[in-house]
Amino acid sequence: MIERCNGGLRVTVPMTMANARGLLDAGRSALQAGEQVVDLSAVAEVDSSAIATMLGWLREADRVRSTLKFKAIPPAVLSLAEVYGVSELLPRA
Template sequence: MIEREAGRLVVKVPLIIANARSLLEAGCSALAEGEQIFDFSGVTEADSSAVAVMLGWLRAAPATRSTLKFAHIPTGVRSLAELYGVSELLPLA
């Protein structure tokens, strides 16, 4: 689901509502102190729940003293974040 590769947390499944809860939990469990980069380069499908999951990871990060960045955000997810007015909350790597 999420694998640590070359210092990044690589999302390996679609970012869709069916996976949202388990992705949120897996991402939170993977957080460690320091900078964490979630890499979406392997994501082939995403919907609006992706924005909610990403914001959930951002909310969880302070508890582990980690800072998050997102790499290779799918174009559709980026567009949804802009539509919802939250794109400035998503730190890019």
């Protein structure tokens, strides 16, 4: 679901409603203090729950005093974030 890769985290499953709760929990568990990058290049399928999951990770990162950035955000997520007016809340690596 989420694996450690090159000093960061890599999502390996679709970011859809079916996986949202598991991804949120896995991401929260994987976060550590300091700067971390979440690589989304392997994510082939997304829906609006991807944004909710990413925002949940950012809240947890703030709580554990971590800086979280996203790499290779899928175009569909960027498009949805723009529509929802939250694209500036998703920091990019």
